[in-house]
Amino acid sequence: MPTKSPVIVDLKFIPKEVEDGLKGAFSGREVINLADPIHEGRDLSGIDYAVVWKSDPDLFSRATDLKVVFSGGAGVDHVLKLPGLPNVPLVRFVDRSLTTRMSEWVVMNCLLHLRQHHAYEARAKAHVWEDLSQPEAAEITVGVMGLGVLGQDAIAKLRVMGFKTIGWSRSKKVTDGVETFDEAQLDAFLGKTDFLVGLLPLTPETKGIFNASLFSRLSRKGVIGAPVFINGGRGGSQVEADVLTALRSGTLGGASLDVFEQEPLAKDSPFWGMENVYVTPHVAASSDVKALFVAVERQIERFENGLPLEHTVDRTAGY
């Protein structure tokens, strides 16, 4: 029996979580975790697999014989831009855990804005007991842009919580019981949307799509006063100067931003601590590292048994 190819791991996650996740993973196969200085300068040629997230710039010039590259996350725009990415199958991480975590974040942020959490926290800080007029979820339409696995799961859970939901994707998608809109119907979609949730991949078509023009077309008829922008997709999809202007002018009444044009977000960014803006450091759907390695193992097993890989990326579409 031939020796199994090692797996290169180059994940810029929390190092301890990667180490813990690797315990017991890839049984019968060497793991080369590049976070470990012991591998510095090691010859990586002849190795078949790499699992990467924000990997070292010289990875692909060192690992010249990769047969499959695995992305450590659902989005692959970071991976597609890596210098020297070889022309081999690129596999996205599609995982129950990643999907449910994103929905946790989306539902929590829709509820934070619905339930006026910021206003109540300000009152608590001032020791003020005062109730505010409170719409219920059924009075709010959440418009989700991006109807992949993440968007569909978020919609299903928002509906259970009582929100009205509608969906948008470039090409029309049919989702059970949900009104959906395509590229040509963007205006109609925006005109109905009180809370806009972005779960789009970053592609040439979605770059900068969340801009002043789009924000100005959102519904202003909602019970909540002004529309809210919630982005759990990619920072490159938003024009941050426009988000800021819209928040300051009241075109947007609030925002939840997990992603930014430049990450980490600059120390002096005005988004930090803005009123009714929740900033999180790209953690909406952190990959569960153990689940990632289980998913990679399953795909490697398929690959070595001659079965087609699942969740491969269409590089032209960008997702």
Place this chain on the structure above:
Amino acid sequence: MPTKSPVIVDLKFIPKEVEDGLKGAFSGREVINLADPIHEGRDLSGIDYAVVWKSDPDLFSRATDLKVVFSGGAGVDHVLKLPGLPNVPLVRFVDRSLTTRMSEWVVMNCLLHLRQHHAYEARAKAHVWEDLSQPEAAEITVGVMGLGVLGQDAIAKLRVMGFKTIGWSRSKKVTDGVETFDEAQLDAFLGKTDFLVGLLPLTPETKGIFNASLFSRLSRKGVIGAPVFINGGRGGSQVEADVLTALRSGTLGGASLDVFEQEPLAKDSPFWGMENVYVTPHVAASSDVKALFVAVERQIERFENGLPLEHTVDRTAGY
């Protein structure tokens, strides 16, 4: 056709919401909204119905001929303590809107604690981009005490969000697919519970049930470090001195409190602004005033047509 009896409305809600809610309500019947000074000193004898929430102390000595009293909320402990409450049917407000609003609050607060919102807000305030190790909902067991309409709806929605859920009520209740515990099994229930959600009515049996002894029996094996206490039921069920001690000693890792022993919460209460404690002013499930009046009208119609009233209170049980 005899003239229809007027309806007395004595609701200490937001006055404008009551006024708005009354527009178009109780068609063909006079409404006596006691918030309107025009009714001061008016003779209220001979009137059949009153809708009350924290009503005036002299209401029942003025309205001596009531046939039905309607509570403006799901809980009736406030109403049961009203001086001179006549021995006539007392009807609770059971409403889709009230239930879904409570579940919004419960799910949001479970997500806030799961997703380490307080820690991320502190980092945002300090302009610090740092991700934290993040368990997912499936790693947390939410134990719900109180398995009435509110508890069952909350459990169903927490499950959809991925949480493990268990339930407790004094007498065993069977809820589809959920492990439930009764009075004798309280220890077993607490030993499995990471997030404790209180949705109990206030009765002699539930008064002070959330105390030091109970908190000390909660699970400390959870991934989140220390258990969390979330009370959307009644303030009288919690011993606030014990909640404070438990939070300060780390027996509890956090709390969400919508209800208090004394409301409004005192200006100098230490709960305001405590770390990882969310305080809201008894708004988890504000009654939707329009829905309340629709529900009352429906019951009056049943009553006048000789049909049995629904959602009447068992005064011995207290709910």
